[in-house]
Amino acid sequence: MSERLIVALDVSDKEKAMDIVEELKDVVSFFKVGMELFYREGPKLIDDLKNLGLKVFLDLKLHDIPNTVARALKNLIDLEVDMVNIHALGGKEMLRAAYLVKDEALKRKGKAPIILGVTVLTSMNQESLEQVGFKIKLSQLVAVLAKETKEAGLDGVVASAQEVALIKSICGTEFITVTPGIRRFEDANFDQKRVLTPKKALELGADYLVVGRPIIAASNRRLAAQKYLEEMEGVLHGAL
């Protein structure tokens, strides 16, 4: 069991999500609930997962004006999740507003989730950035957004593992990196463009690896998760 593997519950309803949790809960303790599932099942599902003693990353990628993000974030923090994210492209003021909400929650409750800035989606590459008008090099944009997130006082970023070394060199090793777009060598990329293997991601310093379809769409999910964990443990125990 490694808390550093986060399995994305990208399914449409609670029944399907709980089937996956049931199959994996002996080997995986951290699950991600995204828009698809949360928009249908809402806060009750978060309670159910927390009551099973699991950690929850609530991935709703907030992106709005500072006031709206701050107010929404307060509600998410009150769900007692362990991790949430907001788009760093929302700007300095928005990131700072998020930090102030976290700070207020820490004072009020004595605890608050890890709050991450999403840098550039792992489904994008240099070409996709140019298509939406960005002339900057992708890794440079990730670096700018990570630096803004750090300066606002937030805990870390979501980025591709390909940028982890750069982010850590700018923001320090304590700044958390959560990396989706993780694929074992034999797994399909689907819509992910910036991918790396679990082994490489951990070697570069990624703190948490997010994996969805290669595990949840596998015919034997437990075996699929175990293969990811084995590859990770090889690095964590210095055996590879």
Ligand SMILES: O=C(O)c1cc(=O)[nH]c(=O)n1[C@@H]1O[C@H](COP(=O)(O)O)[C@@H](O)[C@H]1O
């Ligand atoms: O914030 C995220 O979790 C996220 C950010 C990002 O840049 N890319 C990304 O894939 N994700 C999420 O990570 C998961 C990856 O799923 P798979 O591609 O199926 O492994 C999905 O639930 C995405 O919503």
